[in-house]
Amino acid sequence: MARLIDNPLTVAKDHILLRLRFDDAPAPSPGQFINIRTAAFTDPLVRRPFSIFDYWEGTFEIVVRLIGRGTRLLGEMRAGAEVDALGPLGNGFTLIEGGRALLVGGGVGNAPLFYLARELERRGTVTDYVYGARSTDLIYQRERFASTVSRFHLSTDDGSEGRRGYCTEIGRELLKRGVYDRIYVCGPTPMMEGMVRIASESPAPVEVSMENYFGCGIGLCSGCTVETPSGLRRACVDGPVMDGREILWDSVSGGR
Numbered sequence: 001m002a003r004l005i006d007n008p009l010t011v012a013k014d015h016i017l018l019r020l021r022f023d024d025a026p027a028p029s030p031g032q033f034i035n036i037r038t039a040a041f042t043d044p045l046v047r048r049p050f051s052i053f054d055y056w057e058g059t060f061e062i063v064v065r066l067i068g069r070g071t072r073l074l075g076e077m078r079a080g081a082e083v084d085a086l087g088p089l090g091n092g093f094t095l096i097e098g099g100r101a102l103l104v105g106g107g108v109g110n111a112p113l114f115y116l117a118r119e120l121e122r123r124g125t126v127t128d129y130v131y132g133a134r135s136t137d138l139i140y141q142r143e144r145f146a147s148t149v150s151r152f153h154l155s156t157d158d159g160s161e162g163r164r165g166y167c168t169e170i171g172r173e174l175l176k177r178g179v180y181d182r183i184y185v186c187g188p189t190p191m192m193e194g195m196v197r198i199a200s201e202s203p204a205p206v207e208v209s210m211e212n213y214f215g216c217g218i219g220l221c222s223g224c225t226v227e228t229p230s231g232l233r234r235a236c237v238d239g240p241v242m243d244g245r246e247i248l249w250d251s252v253s254g255g256r
């Protein structure tokens, strides 16, 4: 069980930031998620998974895109509300010490990469961060990203701010110019697939955070199954962080 510390904060069009304190939860690894039941007894009964955007001393932050009934109910909560939340769940990104990392986030998929970038910087890793959004009104917590990472690159699909086009194109250019020890990607499924393809010549491992549709979120329903050459993987327990080069992308259903 968790409690909402502040009222939901609107951070971009249709995006809110929630700050939660759990009664008893271990410190999360970047890339892990929490599973929230948005209504106690009525629809929607299923829990919703949300990446951990940031964490410090028992406080968890998540960014929620208001997309359907469950997320809109979260947006109606007020400070002090009890939240039926489980977590942290799933695995996390591999943290490196020192070296250089390329992080590429698309839309609400930037959420798990902020806490990751902060932890990498703390370990002396130089981070090149590419933030992609459809348009300027959908960019959230930009100042926090820009002041945390080593180099911040921005793209919007419509050119309303930063470079016009997909964030993966900035990723392509950075990979041509520099050598990275690890690449981290989160965003819509086609964007992650595209970035894995772009990075095919790079010797760096590519980790992606899968955000396909989840059912139970705890390994029981097989609703989140992804195919890999070595067999089926459940994204909720074997992930959400996976080796991007191992995923058979045609098998991935749904996603942001």
Ligand SMILES: Cc1cc2nc3c(=O)[nH]c(=O)nc-3n(C[C@H](O)[C@H](O)[C@H](O)COP(=O)(O)OP(=O)(O)OC[C@H]3O[C@@H](n4cnc5c(N)ncnc54)[C@H](O)[C@@H]3O)c2cc1C
Binding pocket: 033, 044, 048, 049, 050, 051, 052, 062, 063, 064, 065, 066, 067, 068, 069, 070, 071, 072, 108, 111, 112, 210, 211, 212, 213, 214, 240, 254, 255, 256
């Ligand atoms: C591991 C993981 C981490 C996630 N982290 C975040 C996060 O940090 N912030 C965040 O806002 N969301 C995140 N999501 C997605 C989030 O869980 C869904 O958006 C949410 O469950 C939708 O609930 P809802 O009741 O509002 O929408 P529903 O009423 O269930 O759906 C409303 C509409 O949105 C579509 N939809 C539902 N889920 C998704 C999805 N995942 N992608 C694209 N379309 C969808 C449905 O098809 C439907 O049309 C994450 C998902 C996973 C699996």
Ligand code: FES
Binding pocket: 213, 214, 215, 216, 217, 218, 219, 220, 221, 222, 223, 224, 225, 234, 235, 236, 237
């Ligand atoms: S969501 Fe049920 S097994 Fe993964």
